Amino acid sequence: MFSPSLEKLSSELSRLPGVGPKTALRLSYFILRSPKNYVEALSEALIDVKEKIKLCEKCYSYTEQDICKLCLDFNRDDGLLCIVENPSDIPQIDSSGAFRGRYHVLHGVISPMEGISPKDLKIEQLFKRVQSSQNTDQPIKEVVLALDADLEGDTTALYIAKTLKTYDINVTRIAHGIPIGGDIDYIDHRTLGRALENRVQI
Numbered sequence: 001m002f003s004p005s006l007e008k009l010s011s012e013l014s015r016l017p018g019v020g021p022k023t024a025l026r027l028s029y030f031i032l033r034s035p036k037n038y039v040e041a042l043s044e045a046l047i048d049v050k051e052k053i054k055l056c057e058k059c060y061s062y063t064e065q066d067i068c069k070l071c072l073d074f075n076r077d078d079g080l081l082c083i084v085e086n087p088s089d090i091p092q093i094d095s096s097g098a099f100r101g102r103y104h105v106l107h108g109v110i111s112p113m114e115g116i117s118p119k120d121l122k123i124e125q126l127f128k129r130v131q132s133s134q135n136t137d138q139p140i141k142e143v144v145l146a147l148d149a150d151l152e153g154d155t156t157a158l159y160i161a162k163t164l165k166t167y168d169i170n171v172t173r174i175a176h177g178i179p180i181g182g183d184i185d186y187i188d189h190r191t192l193g194r195a196l197e198n199r200v201q202i
Contacts (some may be wrong), residue, residue, distance in 0.1 A: 006032065058129075060105040060122045061087040070094075070103060077101045078138035083126065083145050083160065085109050085153070089184045093146055096193035101144070104129065109152040110159060118159060126160070130167060144199055145173040149180050161202050172199040 006028055014024035031039060055061070056068035063069070070076070070090070080101025084090060087105050106121045118124070133140040143164060147153035161171045175198035184192070 059103045060107060060125065061090055061103060075100070078133075079141040081130070081140045081143050083143060083147065085147055085156075085184075089146065092184055092187065092189075092192060093196065096189050096196060098193040098196040099144070101142075106156070109147060109156040111152045111155075121156075123156075123160065127163060130164065130169065134167065140169060142170040142172060144196070145171070145202070146184065146196070147173070148183055149176055150182075157202065171202060173202045174199045 009031065010021070010024045010028040013019055013027050014021050016024075019027070031042070052064045053062050054064070056063045056071055057066050058071040059068060061068050061070070077100055080099070082093060082099055082101055082103050083106060084093065084103060085106055085108060090103050090105070093099055093103075104122070104126050106123060106126070108116055108121050110116060110118060110121070130140050130143065143160070145157045145160060147157050157173055161173075164171050174192075174195040176195070187195075
């Protein structure tokens with residue numbers, strides 16, 4: 001019989017994505033055997049993540065400032081805007097080296113089965129961002145849809161593309177070098193880079 005505190009820790013760890021009961025138990029024992037200063041540092045890091053990180057006011061990625069570092073990077077092309085589902089997709093795409101534009105995070109995809117509609121995402125903010133850019137010296141000229149190649153990703157991509165047809169903007173989607181049903185989080189950098197370079201009109 002485990003102690004209540006160890007059972008509680010294992011139970012909480014098992015709620016993490018990809019962590020089953022056995023892995024959670026191993027992690028619990030690792031934490032139990034670790035020096036107290038490590039456990040305190042881990043606890044502090046977890047609290048900091050929840051208290052300090054917020055959404056970037058421009059792209060809606062995660063940041064500790066009002067505007068994230070990528071949005072403040074003046075070496076990026078303001079005319080290119082890449083649309084992603086989650087903030088975790090940005091490092092994956094950026095590390096490919098094939099894209100040097102701006103980003104916009106939807107925080108999900110349209111999924112009628114799960115009751116997720118466009119108003120539940122950052123889609124309206126995307127349209128406002130595109131519209132407001134048209135009155136600047138550096139308007140958005142191309143929107144790249146970097147969404148997963150599944151039913152929800154396809155639905156979201158088509159919805160955004162249809163709405164953006166009212167603007168003089170080139171709407172593309174990354175090429176399907178990503179397998180159907182694949183997740184951007186698990187695609188290697190070379191494949192992702194090729195998919196970005198070979199994006200197609202939709």
